[in-house]
Amino acid sequence: MSRSRFRQLILLPKFPAPFQKLIGGSVWLRSDVEAYIREHRRPKPPADDDEQA
Template sequence: MAEGPGELVAAGEILTMLGVGRSRFRQIQQHPAFPRPYQTLSVGSIWLRSEVEEYIRLHRRPRPADDEE
């Protein structure tokens, strides 16, 4: 049996991963390093979770913990 590409995520999951709203996510998608969608379906695009996580690791600042100023 062939293995799939890996875990997939849609915009809703990515919003949560990034901690942003839809309009900010649209801006982030324009960043040259943001991964291209794995596939675009009639209901929207999907991405490989591993590629989105790698983008976040390399290009997003860590968010401070709730108890930090």
């Protein structure tokens, strides 16, 4: 993921708040970010039967 895309995501109201804000930047808990991804990731399209062989 690019830095610019990450900056877009952290501005979303449902993105988890940082665990801590440091001089060098903010820190998120991995578990919070992974929970956000599970909840908001678009589902993968079903596999095409012709491609499975």
